[in-house]
Amino acid sequence: MSATPSITAGGALEAPPRRRIPGQVVLRRLVGALLVLWAAATLCFAMQELSPGNKALAILGGSGARPPQEQIEATEEKYGLNDPILQRYTRFIGNLATGDLGTSYQYKQPVTSLISEQVGPTLVLVLVSTLLAWVIAVPITLLTAGRGRLRSSFGSGFEAFFAGMPPYWLGLVLLVVFAFELGWFPAIGGTSPDALLLPALTLALPLAGFLGQVTRDEFERGLKQPFAVSARTRGASEAEVRRRHVLRHALLPGVTLTGWAIGATISGAVLVEVIYARPGLGQVLVNAVSNQDLPVVVGITMLVALIYVVVNLLVDLLYVVVDPRLRTATGVA
């Protein structure tokens, strides 16, 4: 959304009032975000503490291994497993703060490098799915909302159907129909664009259903608002009323939902990656959980928390772009 040029006559006018988010608000948001991350880290630490099983054993090759006692003790010493809890907690938080997520028990390589190798495909999947969801939802709303009973019920039926669809089931159905039966798309693996479509659709369709539902409600409300009637009395066509006035109002709840959706889509992505055998964090996480590779689990959890926080900050900013009322100018009379 580009900045609309302000209306000036002759150019000899005072500068337009500066509309921006006050620094205080940004600061408060940032502090809030840090608190959320800290809380997530503390929960991770607690989970680590409470999880059953000897950690030294997990490091030394899982429950099946029978390492000698000295080796266990040496490992405990090396990883500081016997230090007092407060000390381990501060070390954990301190390491996180410096971006050190520790070393994978399983692969014996830093968790950060493990994640950064695999995070790309997952993020691509999540972003493409979210975009796809919007691309599906908006035209359906524009074409069906408030356009007579038949179209409306078609639109809302579509939305309800997909909103209620579990991704693992949808994923399997798409896989069977489009990959195995029709053979239009590769069934397995790879990061090529055509291998991305089915997994992305699997995540996007339910999300599009949700987005459609919230935008439709707001859209239909908007069409009846006096400002829409006002626009019609100025000679605006139905399409103009929808596009120029009502759509923007209808997008607002969708934007809020997107913040939540991106976080939720990451968890969905884990399943989808397993179904389609795509590389990504999903595979890593499944492996790590089944092998008690706690540093990797914690690392991925913290990453998801970080993404949640960042996305919600972005959503707040996007909200200000869509809803100019939030650009409360400080200097305007």
Add this chain to the structure above:
Amino acid sequence: MSTPQPAAAGAPLLEVEDLKVGFGPRGHVNEVVHGISFAVESGKCLAIVGESGSGKTVTARTLVGLTGERSQVEAGKLDLGGRSLLGLSGRRWREVRGAEIGFVLQDALVSLDPLRKVGQEIAEPLRIHGWGERSGRRQRVIDLLTEVGVPEPELRARQLPHELSGGLRQRALIAAAIALDPSLLIADEPTTALDVTVQAQILELLQRTKERGRGLILISHDLAVVSRLADHVAVMRLGEIVEQGPVEQILRSPRHRYTRALLDAVPAAHSKGTRLAPRVAGAYIPAGDPQVPTVAGRAPIITAENLVKSFRGPDGTSRTAVDHVSLEIRPGETLGIVGESGSGKTTTARIILALIDPDGGNVTLRGKAWTTLKEKDRRQRRRRVSVVYQDPLSSFDPRWTVRRIVDDAIAEEDYRGKEARLGRVRELLGHVGIGPDLLDRRPLQLSGGQRQRVAIARALAPQPELIVCDEPVSALDVSIQAQVLDLLADLQSELKVAYLFISHDLGVIYHVSDCVLVMKDGRVVESGSAEQIFNSPQAEYTQKLLAALPRLDRTEPERKAVPA
């Protein structure tokens, strides 16, 4: 796109004959406008007056082809500037709207798109009808804003509707409607919800359009507003024009019973003690209610001294909403507070209700501490002061029945047992003229007047000595307003309850009050008896308010024919 030809000499700008509008599928049409005829001449104003449900807004919308998809419009004639508007295609209608007919809706806060800049909204008709280039349109927007009297037009054009006051928003809306200088302007309740002084300015603005030789249709429920502007008045009721004629004739010698009832219902024309409406059948007031505590002398119920309350704005600056306000309310009397929006009248009421604590000063109830008490200690005495709001719908739980709403307000210790409580509910509803047949209705199934009656019954339930009425009739039609005001007067004379009556409407305040406070910017600018304030106002502000008040000029009490 063509502008309408100047009508042939003598021919009216707009001619409507036998207009019928109905809704629903063919064969099952529910007709709401039953064959009305009227005409508007260039440079003249036709006012269509009626209450909600009279079909006036449907009529106005029909003139711009926006009656809705499921509507059936028929007419013998619907001509604008000598050309028929009947059976126009969607595309032709869009060429007419905004260019040949301008339309101003009421309530500019929601009639301007809250997410778009005021300038964009005003430029919209220009853009749609292909007027000039982008930069030219910008200049035209500034010119239009200047024309409708908006100060700092460059700044205002860049702002969003919520950054403008109600009056400025209404001006912007008018600017959009006259952007292409249409030959006919339709204004649907353009001044409702505006303060009187702002209302006067908007009427003046519409007057100027008329003087520029454009035709004007003013839709209103308010005869007093109409009398300022209209040349011709058509009174609508239930989809029919019951009477029409020159404005003097309608106001001075109305022929139809309904027109007379409407005129009698205008409170500004009657001081306290006059009935505004014929007594409603079914409303019975028992002689002397044994439940009402006997009035203990003339000692004031409420005494407020030097109330001060400030609020902090979003930008951190503090605004004094109530600035050293003192008042006294005596038993069985009505104190009216009148002021424009933002004058602090509602904040004062909320302090007296002890819903907010004042920053300074204090309120005593029957001579004992009130605002300084802890809520726990206050609760016992809360029942002595109750409240009626402007919009009862939002103060009712929509799922509750009338019976439950009223029952909920009856104190546990006063009436025990289902039978006794039901009897009390019936009695209270009887006071306000609500029959037992409505006991099981829910708020949404009641009319606006019925809802306000239920709200009053609820306020009476704890047997208060004082009822705070915050704009209780502002959302009601004149005739309903008249009935509610009469009801309040009857209740006062029977139950000796006192009112603190808050309104922006000077006419209503004049009608109900014994004493009046005039507030502006949180201060009391003048106080005194109602007669004093309205007949010899001292403060300049009061004089200004009174001058702005649209009044019915009905100097001749006898209804005789106006000489032609």
